[in-house]
Amino acid sequence: MIRFKNVGKRYASGREALSGASFHLEKGDMAFITGPSGAGKSTLLKLIALIERPTRGTVLIDNQNTSRIPRRRIPYFRRKIGIVFQDHKLLGDRNVFDNVALPLLIGPLRHREISRRVRAALDQVSLLEYEKSSPLSLSTGEQQRVGIARAIASRPALVIADEPTGNLDPDLSLEIMRLFERFNQVGVTILIATHDIELIDKLHYRRLRLDQGRVVEMPQPHGH
Amino acid sequence: MNFISRYLALHYKNFISAFTRITEQPLGSLMTIVVIGIALALPAGLRVMVNNLSVMSESWDAAADFTIYLEMTVDEKNANELARNIEQRSDVDSAILIDRIEALAEFQSYSGFGEALEMLEANPLPHALVISPTDGPNSDLSELAMALEAMEETALVQLDTAWVERLRSILNLILRVVDIVTILLGFGVIVVIGNTIRLEINNRQNEIEVIKLVGGSNGYVRRPFLYSGFWYGFGGGIIAVFTIWVALSLVNSSATLLAQLYNSDYRLIGLSLKETLVLLGTGALLGWSGAAIATVRHLRDADPE
Numbered sequence: 001m002i003r004f005k006n007v008g009k010r011y012a013s014g015r016e017a018l019s020g021a022s023f024h025l026e027k028g029d030m031a032f033i034t035g036p037s038g039a040g041k042s043t044l045l046k047l048i049a050l051i052e053r054p055t056r057g058t059v060l061i062d063n064q065n066t067s068r069i070p071r072r073r074i075p076y077f078r079r080k081i082g083i084v085f086q087d088h089k090l091l092g093d094r095n096v097f098d099n100v101a102l103p104l105l106i107g108p109l110r111h112r113e114i115s116r117r118v119r120a121a122l123d124q125v126s127l128l129e130y131e132k133s134s135p136l137s138l139s140t141g142e143q144q145r146v147g148i149a150r151a152i153a154s155r156p157a158l159v160i161a162d163e164p165t166g167n168l169d170p171d172l173s174l175e176i177m178r179l180f181e182r183f184n185q186v187g188v189t190i191l192i193a194t195h196d197i198e199l200i201d202k203l204h205y206r207r208l209r210l211d212q213g214r215v216v217e218m219p220q221p222h223g224h
Numbered sequence: 225m226n227f228i229s230r231y232l233a234l235h236y237k238n239f240i241s242a243f244t245r246i247t248e249q250p251l252g253s254l255m256t257i258v259v260i261g262i263a264l265a266l267p268a269g270l271r272v273m274v275n276n277l278s279v280m281s282e283s284w285d286a287a288a289d290f291t292i293y294l295e296m297t298v299d300e301k302n303a304n305e306l307a308r309n310i311e312q313r314s315d316v317d318s319a320i321l322i323d324r325i326e327a328l329a330e331f332q333s334y335s336g337f338g339e340a341l342e343m344l345e346a347n348p349l350p351h352a353l354v355i356s357p358t359d360g361p362n363s364d365l366s367e368l369a370m371a372l373e374a375m376e377e378t379a380l381v382q383l384d385t386a387w388v389e390r391l392r393s394i395l396n397l398i399l400r401v402v403d404i405v406t407i408l409l410g411f412g413v414i415v416v417i418g419n420t421i422r423l424e425i426n427n428r429q430n431e432i433e434v435i436k437l438v439g440g441s442n443g444y445v446r447r448p449f450l451y452s453g454f455w456y457g458f459g460g461g462i463i464a465v466f467t468i469w470v471a472l473s474l475v476n477s478s479a480t481l482l483a484q485l486y487n488s489d490y491r492l493i494g495l496s497l498k499e500t501l502v503l504l505g506t507g508a509l510l511g512w513s514g515a516a517i518a519t520v521r522h523l524r525d526a527d528p529e
Contacts, residue, residue, distance in 0.1 A: 049437070072442075079439035089434050103438035108230060150438070
């Protein structure tokens with residue numbers, strides 16, 4: 001699903017976020033990207049979503065070379081990927097339902113089908129009863145769950161998450177991770193960037209550590 | 225078909241929601257719309273004014289006559305003969321003799337110089353002929369004028385409509401100036417709307433970013449702003465039509481009074497239906513263009529790439 005081949009990314013400022021990063025994530029897999037702040041975790045995810053382009057190397061998503069995707073095709077490429085942000089990026093001027101509906105409204109779906117999918121997504125994060133509420137009236141954990149519902153509403157094959165538990169306490173963090181786990185169990189490929197080692201020690205999934213701009217495979221913790 | 229109907233439904237939704245958004249901030253939007261309205265009303269109003277003047281000047285076309293003042297040596301009999309000869313010409317409709325004695329009497333009673341004229345020993349006025357050309361005043365009368373001038377009995381040929389021609393040239397000049405004003409203010413409208421849309425884009429930066437990240441195309445992101453521009457321009461057009469209507473109503477009574485003094489029942493001409501539609505359409509088009517320019521420039525700023 002995701003294949004990085006010797007990928008380098010140097011920003012205009014001169015900072016080199018990635019230098020020769022290579023890894024492969026199979027379809028249906030779930031993995032964590034770890035490493036200290038500034039190690040290039042966000043950059044790696046941005047290269048997947050084509051928010052940034054690599055300065056060298058190749059990024060293949062679903063066997064598609066992203067460097068061959070022209071700028072005007074990027075929106076259609078992004079529709080196949082669900083993105084979860086640390087700060088949720090919810091819009092305060094509309095209710096939970098409309099926030100989750102955003103990725104569906106841009107597409108060709110009919111109103112009734114959109115409603116059905118939004119409710120299904122909200123149901124999966126157990127927030128169906130809040131569809132009419134403003135996201136601002138929800139707790140941080142609930143807001144993040146709305147963000148996840150929005151990412152999965154269009155039923156993408158790949159979900160990437162950048163520090164999705166960054167603002168949450170350990171219990172809520174685990175709850176969020178269990179959600180991702182559930183989506184993974186139904187076949188969604190999931191890649192989560194996090195620096196919360198303690199949290200992912202409780203989960204036994206593949207771990208990739210960013211070190212000096214390269215991806216290093218880490219041993220999986222032994223299961224419970 | 226399905227695709228088209230959904231596409232149209234999306235446009236319709238944007239069209240309505242852009243209008244709703246404008247009405248959500250009534251004061252700010254109204255100020256923008258009034259500024260646009262004034263900018264549109266100025267050139268349109270000037271055009272209405274020039275239009276009225278040229279229609280008025282057309283009603284004076286009937287007076288496109290020549291007056292020939294004959295030499296003092298020409299007597300009444302010769303003058304009559306001359307008039308009949310001139311009437312034979314194909315380009316002359318009629319030639320009427322104004323007898324010098326009648327002319328003096330008329331002059332005495334109307335000019336206010338009556339007593340002074342009585343002191344003259346002899347009648348200083350010559351016989352005169354008033355020639356009405358067959359063709360209207362817009363046709364080329366120079367050939368006829370030259371022929372009349374060439375006659376040995378002619379002392380002076382005067383084209384009575386020369387001042388109408390001068391007025392027309394002035395109106396043409398004004399029209400050119402109005403054209404320039406129109407273009408400048410059109411640019412002004414584009415800039416005002418462009419700036420308003422730029423502020424709107426800044427206010428909705430978060431929304432634009434999220435829509436782009438979930439895969440909204442630039443076209444999808446732009447569309448609501450284009451419709452906002454459309455509504456601003458269209459609203460400005462309505463204000464302009466209204467402003468011109470009010471201005472005409474204010475001027476109308478004095479204009480009617482003036483026309484009565486000239487024995488005319490002339491009424492001011494306002495915007496025709498077509499002109500009204502053109503004004504509204506121009507406003508909407510300028511609004512759309514201003515928004516298009518602003519979105520191209522500023523949506524790129526919001527591009528996460």
